[in-house]
Amino acid sequence: xxxxxxxxxxxxxxxxxxxxxxxxxxxxxxxxxxxxxxxxxxxxxxxxxxxxxxxxxxxxxxxxxxxxxxxxxxxxxxxxxxxxxxxxxxxxxxxxxxxxxxxxxxxxxxxxxxxxxxxxxxxxxxxxxxxxxxxxxxxxxxxxxxxxxxxxxxxxxxxxxxxxxxxxxxxxxxxxxxxxxxxxxxxxxxxxxxxxxxxxxxxxxxxxxxxxxxxxxxxxxxxxxxxxxxxxxxxxxxxxxxxxxxxxxxxxxxxxxxxxxxxxxxxxxxxxxxxxxxxxxxxxxxxxxxxxxxxxxxxxxxxxxxxxxxxxxxxxxxxxxxxxxxxxxxxxxxxxxxxxxxxxxxxxxxxxxxxxxxx
Numbered sequence: 001x002x003x004x005x006x007x008x009x010x011x012x013x014x015x016x017x018x019x020x021x022x023x024x025x026x027x028x029x030x031x032x033x034x035x036x037x038x039x040x041x042x043x044x045x046x047x048x049x050x051x052x053x054x055x056x057x058x059x060x061x062x063x064x065x066x067x068x069x070x071x072x073x074x075x076x077x078x079x080x081x082x083x084x085x086x087x088x089x090x091x092x093x094x095x096x097x098x099x100x101x102x103x104x105x106x107x108x109x110x111x112x113x114x115x116x117x118x119x120x121x122x123x124x125x126x127x128x129x130x131x132x133x134x135x136x137x138x139x140x141x142x143x144x145x146x147x148x149x150x151x152x153x154x155x156x157x158x159x160x161x162x163x164x165x166x167x168x169x170x171x172x173x174x175x176x177x178x179x180x181x182x183x184x185x186x187x188x189x190x191x192x193x194x195x196x197x198x199x200x201x202x203x204x205x206x207x208x209x210x211x212x213x214x215x216x217x218x219x220x221x222x223x224x225x226x227x228x229x230x231x232x233x234x235x236x237x238x239x240x241x242x243x244x245x246x247x248x249x250x251x252x253x254x255x256x257x258x259x260x261x262x263x264x265x266x267x268x269x270x271x272x273x274x275x276x277x278x279x280x281x282x283x284x285x286x287x288x289x290x291x292x293x294x295x296x297x298x299x300x301x302x303x304x305x306x307x308x309x310x311x312x313x314x315x316x317x318x319x320x321x322x323x324x325x326x327x328x329x330x331x332x333x334x335x336x337x338x339x340x341x342x343x344x345x346x347x348x349x350x351x352x353x354x355x356x357x358x359x
Contacts, residue, residue: 021114043147044218052116091265141202146192189355231349
């Protein structure tokens with residue numbers, strides 16, 4: 001398995017490690033529930049160095065990205081980030097990613113760890129000869145600090161006032177004698193920042209953040225329960241190469257006014273959706289798991305994609321694709337968990353509505 005620059009630090013902190021996307025990653029430190037609660041109330045630092053970063057630049061980069069991605073890139077301002085999908089010809093999701101506009105003809109894509117290699121191959125095979133592609137993943141570290149106290153902690157650690165950033169905005173600046181990008185983005189629903197910096201500077205920043213009394217390390221276990229409470233998709237669960245993003249997003253992050261690879265199947269699914277992604281809330285803590293079957297009466301109508309106890313709510317929640325004719329908010333369905341059916345109400349996402357991300 002691959003290791004991030006912070007691997008030794010995780011072992012020193014006694015992290016429980018596990019494989020994720022081909023990387024040996026920290027699953028938990030003090031415990032998933034403790035790390036989840038600390039992120040919601042204070043702030044946590046997550047090692048996300050396993051994710052991939054690509055740079056595309058040149059006069060044809062904009063048009064190539066418009067063709068590759070579902071979201072609108074032309075209107076993206078310098079210093080702005082946008083979320084979207086990269087699709088195959090059948091409209092299936094190769095990856096979900098974020099696009100940063102660094103300057104007029106220069107962009108950065110941040111992609112998932114498990115898909116990074118095939119993403120690079122797909123992009124390079126479909127860009128113009130005049131668009132330059134550079135894979136920055138091996139030399140770039142990424143740390144996510146998430147939680148309502150994230151800004152205060154970062155300013156104390158950096159010893160300066162950070163640039164004022166709107167949601168999904170970023171700035172490049174010097175920190176700890178390293179060229180750094182800081183973006184006001186994240187995967188938890190809380191006020192937070194994603195920090196991109198050279199590998200050699202990551203350990204020093206990690207140590208400073210972990211030493212701060214209001215900040216503690218968080219593992220991928222807590223990151224997963226935090227994202228599930230917000231109804232955020234996870235590649236390989238809600239998103240896959242065999243399904244278009246239309247049934248998940250209902251049109252969000254998809255620009256219908258431009259051409260992009262895989263558009264026709266996506267438009268078909270938007271107009272005539274067979275299934276829709278819904279949020280399911282249980283009355284107990286009995287958690288459903290991926291592939292658990294969903295029923296309406298005696299009819300099987302869908303399948304769970306992600307499920308867990310929602311620590312902030314005290315009950316179990318899940319996301320599932322169900323037939324569109326039973327997908328109305330307020331409907332009660334049943335989920336078969338280990339051979340027994342449990343009722344679950346379809347609710348609006350996100351499950352957790354008190355996040356500080358936009359504050």
